[in-house]
Amino acid sequence: MKTGFHAMQGHRIPVSSVMMILRSFLDHGHELFLSASLQKSLGESASGLPFHVFNAEKDAFGLDLFLSLGGDGTLLDSQIYTLRNRIPVLGLNFGRLGFLPSIPSTEIPHLLELAAQDKLPVQERSVLELETDGVLNPFQDFPFALNEVAVIKKDSSSMIHIRTDVDGIFLNEYWGDGLIVASPTGSTGYSLSCGGPILWPESETMVLTPVSPHNLSMRPLVLSSSTKVDMVPSGRSPKVMLSMDSRSKPFPVNQKVQVKCSREKAFFVKLSEPGFPSTLREKLYWGKDFRN
Numbered sequence: 001m002k003t004g005f006h007a008m009q010g011h012r013i014p015v016s017s018v019m020m021i022l023r024s025f026l027d028h029g030h031e032l033f034l035s036a037s038l039q040k041s042l043g044e045s046a047s048g049l050p051f052h053v054f055n056a057e058k059d060a061f062g063l064d065l066f067l068s069l070g071g072d073g074t075l076l077d078s079q080i081y082t083l084r085n086r087i088p089v090l091g092l093n094f095g096r097l098g099f100l101p102s103i104p105s106t107e108i109p110h111l112l113e114l115a116a117q118d119k120l121p122v123q124e125r126s127v128l129e130l131e132t133d134g135v136l137n138p139f140q141d142f143p144f145a146l147n148e149v150a151v152i153k154k155d156s157s158s159m160i161h162i163r164t165d166v167d168g169i170f171l172n173e174y175w176g177d178g179l180i181v182a183s184p185t186g187s188t189g190y191s192l193s194c195g196g197p198i199l200w201p202e203s204e205t206m207v208l209t210p211v212s213p214h215n216l217s218m219r220p221l222v223l224s225s226s227t228k229v230d231m232v233p234s235g236r237s238p239k240v241m242l243s244m245d246s247r248s249k250p251f252p253v254n255q256k257v258q259v260k261c262s263r264e265k266a267f268f269v270k271l272s273e274p275g276f277p278s279t280l281r282e283k284l285y286w287g288k289d290f291r292n
Contacts, residue, residue: 001115003030004060004087006078007069009037013094015045018069021092021108022049028112033063035081054081057142063087065115065269068102072189075100076245079127079146083264088122090269099188099283103271110271123270125185125201126225129262130244138242138249145244146266147186149259151233152178152211152241154250159214160235167228174218178211178240181229181259185266186245188283196220201276206261225261232256 003025007013019042026032032051039046039053054060060081068075068091075091082089090111091102103111114120128145130137137143153160162174182191183206184199192198196209197220204225210218223229233240234253242251251257280286 001030001064002033002062004033004035004054004063004066004081005038005069006035006066006074006081007038007041007094008074008077009040011041011070011074013038013041013069015042017094017105018042019045019049021067021069021105022046022051024108024112026050028116030115033060038069057081057084060087061085065090065120067092070094072100073246075102076146079144079245079266080142083127083142083144083146083266086265086267088120088267088269090271099279100185100268107271111269114271121270123202123268125266125268126183126204126206127262127264127266128181128183128186128206128244128259129264130242131258131260132251133256133258135252135255138251139244139247143244144262144264145186146183147189147245148180148182148191148243149257150178150180150190150211150241150243151231151251151257152243152248153235154237154239154241158236159212160233160237160240160253163232163234164208165230166223168230171221172218174210174213175215176210176213176218179231180207180209180211181231182207182209183261188280191220194220197222198280228258228260230256230258 034051036055066082066087066089068078093102130143162179164171180191184203187199191209194209209220239250
């Protein structure tokens with residue numbers, strides 16, 4: 001089995017723990033593929049292991065399994081290599097919050113056993129896709145987002161206006177700091193911090209969440225996954241920030257961006273984890289009393 005491993009450059013990882021994991025996979029007959037950033041993070045520690053290095057989406061083609069070593073940000077970054085290659089991903093949570101599917105390192109033996117039996121349980125997640133009108137898509141190489149697409153003001157001088165159409169019908173002109181279109185997976189991310197609802201991960205929905213709206217009656221709106229959302233930002237500044245998950249780039253005002261659910265799907269390996277309700281209770285401290 002060909003197995004890929006990825007960690008983001010500049011992020012601290014427990015090198016000794018990662019080396020133990022790599023050796024475990026190697027001992028079970030896996031062919032190791034390390035991202036260039038992970039190889040750099042491991043340094044001389046990995047010099048004694050046989051492995052291949054990948055640095056682009058095309059280099060990851062043909063992998064059977066992909067492990068993200070870090071937090072949610074690393075798992076989002078992993079989608080660049082795995083999404084269009086349809087590779088199932090599993091996160092080993094070395095980060096902090098860890099909302100996305102992840103396991104502790106103690107689950108590695110169970111993972112190896114299931115992989116040997118070709119019985120890895122895989123879960124699909126919906127993905128957002130970005131199209132632009134009139135200008136070059138700044139994310140044309142990878143126009144997909146697992147969490148959210150957001151149009152945000154570029155500086156702190158003044159609010160921006162975002163004319164928003166849903167399936168070609170005018171919905172509203174949002175005045176504020178920006179607007180988020182989030183997938184069910186992304187509903188526990190940036191959208192949640194701006195007051196958006198939590199969506200069930202497998203639901204066929206997405207949510208439109210304003211960022212610091214000037215009109216307080218503007219509330220998040222849950223939409224069908226078949227909906228196409230068109231946004232045209234305007235304001236005093238000639239550019240806004242257009243972001244897709246952890247990637248952000250300047251984008252000119254008065255140009256349309258369209259967000260929709262993609263035909264592509266993200267695939268996650270789902271082991272015997274407690275499930276989404278348990279994740280919510282643990283990560284959001286539901287039911288905890290901190291008054292004392």
